[in-house]
Amino acid sequence: MTIRVGIVAEGPSDWLALEELMKAIHPDIDFDFVHLRPDMTLVSQSPHGWKGVRAWCQQEGARLEALLSGVPGFPIHLLVIHVDCSMAHNVSALHPCPPARDTADALRKVLVQDWLSLPTLPGFAVLATPSRTTDAWIVAALDPPYDGNVLLECDDDAERELVRRRFLRLRNGEVKKPAARYLPLAESMAQALDHVCDVCTEAARFREEFAAASRSIVET
Numbered sequence: 001m002t003i004r005v006g007i008v009a010e011g012p013s014d015w016l017a018l019e020e021l022m023k024a025i026h027p028d029i030d031f032d033f034v035h036l037r038p039d040m041t042l043v044s045q046s047p048h049g050w051k052g053v054r055a056w057c058q059q060e061g062a063r064l065e066a067l068l069s070g071v072p073g074f075p076i077h078l079l080v081i082h083v084d085c086s087m088a089h090n091v092s093a094l095h096p097c098p099p100a101r102d103t104a105d106a107l108r109k110v111l112v113q114d115w116l117s118l119p120t121l122p123g124f125a126v127l128a129t130p131s132r133t134t135d136a137w138i139v140a141a142l143d144p145p146y147d148g149n150v151l152l153e154c155d156d157d158a159e160r161e162l163v164r165r166r167f168l169r170l171r172n173g174e175v176k177k178p179a180a181r182y183l184p185l186a187e188s189m190a191q192a193l194d195h196v197c198d199v200c201t202e203a204a205r206f207r208e209e210f211a212a213a214s215r216s217i218v219e220t
Contacts, residue, residue, distance in 0.1 A: 101201060153201060
């Protein structure tokens with residue numbers, strides 16, 4: 001059986017990390033990934049980043065089940081919605097870190113109740129709320145290990161570690177993440193999944209929740 005997963009994410013590099021992670025969580029399942037957000041064909045008209053995720057949720061929240069049904073014979077079985085905890089201050093969801101979970105919990109509540117306008121998250125949906133960003137999961141897999149002054153899940157500057165180690169480049173003050181450079185990092189992260197989940201509690205939560213949602217599809 002092939003499980004089709006629709007992904008709503010802040011950016012294309014998050015697609016790569018989440019896809020490799022999902023494949024590592026269930027190597028026995030064939031996945032087909034559908035990129036729902038960001039829409040790279042609408043660069044000028046469509047907001048990217050967390051505002052793009054918010055816009056998608058506000059637009060589609062009332063009709064998620066219809067959206068997933070899609071074209072007959074081509075359903076989306078699971079929906080993964082990603083937003084980084086680094087933006088939590090924009091929606092009054094920021095809490096002291098550690099623990100990372102306090103901010104993630106508050107952000108999830110905002111996403112479900114305010115953005116999707118739902119009382120609870122549907123069973124076919126899984127949230128990915130990395131603390132502070134997906135890049136922390138990537139950095140957790142590096143060798144030698146990250147040795148910052150701040151706990152990795154609480155470090156707003158984790159992506160700069162990838163620049164310091166020359167995996168990525170800085171241009172005009174922004175860390176660039178082309179697929180050709182980021183995909184090998186995502187693959188390495190997935191190969192070190194157990195360690196990444198030991199270091200990053202939100203990665204462990206995503207593994208647990210996505211594994212459970214995938215099993216429910218297979219067993220249906």
